[in-house]
Amino acid sequence: METTNIKRLRDFVTAFASLLDQNPKEPEILEKGSELLRELIKTDDWLPNEFAQPHPQYYQQYLLHSDSLERFSVVSFVWGPGQTTPIHNHTVWGLVGVLRGAEFAQNYQEQEGHLLKSGNVETLTQGRVEPVSPTVGDLHKVSNAFDDQVSISIHVYGANIGAVNRSVFYEDGSSKPFISGYSNKVIPNIWDRSVELRTN
Amino acid sequence: METTNIKRLRDFVTAFASLLDQNPKEPEILEKGSELLRELIKTDDWLPNEFAQPHPQYYQQYLLHSDSLERFSVVSFVWGPGQTTPIHNHTVWGLVGVLRGAEFAQNYQEQEGHLLKSGNVETLTQGRVEPVSPTVGDLHKVSNAFDDQVSISIHVYGANIGAVNRSVFYEDGSSKPFISGYSNKVIPNIWDRSVELRTN
Numbered sequence: 001m002e003t004t005n006i007k008r009l010r011d012f013v014t015a016f017a018s019l020l021d022q023n024p025k026e027p028e029i030l031e032k033g034s035e036l037l038r039e040l041i042k043t044d045d046w047l048p049n050e051f052a053q054p055h056p057q058y059y060q061q062y063l064l065h066s067d068s069l070e071r072f073s074v075v076s077f078v079w080g081p082g083q084t085t086p087i088h089n090h091t092v093w094g095l096v097g098v099l100r101g102a103e104f105a106q107n108y109q110e111q112e113g114h115l116l117k118s119g120n121v122e123t124l125t126q127g128r129v130e131p132v133s134p135t136v137g138d139l140h141k142v143s144n145a146f147d148d149q150v151s152i153s154i155h156v157y158g159a160n161i162g163a164v165n166r167s168v169f170y171e172d173g174s175s176k177p178f179i180s181g182y183s184n185k186v187i188p189n190i191w192d193r194s195v196e197l198r199t200n
Numbered sequence: 201m202e203t204t205n206i207k208r209l210r211d212f213v214t215a216f217a218s219l220l221d222q223n224p225k226e227p228e229i230l231e232k233g234s235e236l237l238r239e240l241i242k243t244d245d246w247l248p249n250e251f252a253q254p255h256p257q258y259y260q261q262y263l264l265h266s267d268s269l270e271r272f273s274v275v276s277f278v279w280g281p282g283q284t285t286p287i288h289n290h291t292v293w294g295l296v297g298v299l300r301g302a303e304f305a306q307n308y309q310e311q312e313g314h315l316l317k318s319g320n321v322e323t324l325t326q327g328r329v330e331p332v333s334p335t336v337g338d339l340h341k342v343s344n345a346f347d348d349q350v351s352i353s354i355h356v357y358g359a360n361i362g363a364v365n366r367s368v369f370y371e372d373g374s375s376k377p378f379i380s381g382y383s384n385k386v387i388p389n390i391w392d393r394s395v396e397l398r399t400n
């Protein structure tokens with residue numbers, strides 16, 4: 001693996017865990033968590049290449065960290081050119097922060113068994129952070145804004161998101177169960193602080 | 201990576217985190233934690249090969265899990281034939297459980313600036329769990345009991361052990377600072393429960 005500034009990810013995990021350790025309510029998590037995520041994605045020098053690889057057919061979801069009690073997880077989403085998610089929900093709070101490239105996000109709401117677009121397509125450029133949750137709006141579809149380059153966003157969720165029972169939705173309002181899993185068998189070791197410690 | 205029963209490691213991490221979440225005192229951590237570790241090492245079908253590889257010269261320390269706030273860590277120690285640690289301390293509680301092979305453990309105590317052997321060499325066979333800590337005895341030297349095969353033990357510590365400021369000691373009582381770090385750049389993703397969940 002190439003040398004990356006993995007300390008940024010470690011500091012983010014530590015800060016997010018400290019925030020959640022105070023048992024804040026969702027609005028505070030979304031507000032303070034967004035600040036932390038904005039800081040993380042401001043500089044694109046820390047994500048190991050192994051967790052930035054697109055797949056020719058499918059968008060990839062690389063787990064970067066899960067809390068011991070699955071209180072939160074951090075995931076790298078990698079979209080190849082033109083790739084898109086289905087319309088889906090989360091059932092827990094989440095934050096989406098664009099690290100590389102740009103994404104289109106379309107929100108939806110359910111009304112009398114039908115799905116309606118909620119607002120216009122938003123273009124999320126590098127550095128933007130957007131929340132999702134059953135409270136602030138939980139249904140969306142996210143796409144790579146580019147058809148000729150990879151886009152990557154870093155997501156944080158209030159659960160081990162790959163193991164959450166969720167749903168994908170179709171325009172006619174029908175849905176089916178969805179458990180995303182993860183694309184990776186190994187995650188980065190962000191915890192080796194020995195080089196830094198020996199230097200200090 | 202080969203298929204392994206990684207669920208055992210995930211269940212161990214979850215159970216250990218739940219134990220620590222109740223803020224138990226050290227004796228309870230050592231007692232209940234030993235039970236959990238004995239259960240984990242009873243069956244040798246879950247450690248991915250990548251984290252069971254010896255090095256020709258050095259014993260290896262593969263991080264398997266670190267808690268978000270570094271409250272505990274789980275590490276796979278892999279000894280090649282005849283390999284040994286120096287005499288060292290931990291400064292935090294720890295549990296050593298032998299998963300594969302066998303190990304020799306010699307405890308030490310410091311007395312008037314000298315190191316004295318404390319008890320005889322113990323042979324830790326597969327399935328044995330031993331505690332360390334400043335309270336119950338923090339100085340020891342651990343060796344592979346075999347000169348012709350690999351031995352592996354699974355360790356749990358009350359910190360991110362690779363980043364702890366520790367010491368190695370010499371028989372004359374002198375010591376030098378020691379920060380172990382880790383041998384691995386990636387750790388196992390123990391959090392993908394999607395296959396199990398879809399089957400249920």
Ligand SMILES: [Fe+3]
Pocket residue numbers: 088089090132140142
């Ligand atoms: Fe989403």
Ligand SMILES: [Fe+3]
Pocket residue numbers: 288289290332340342
């Ligand atoms: Fe030790």
Ligand SMILES: [Mg+2]
Pocket residue numbers: 130
């Ligand atoms: Mg918005």
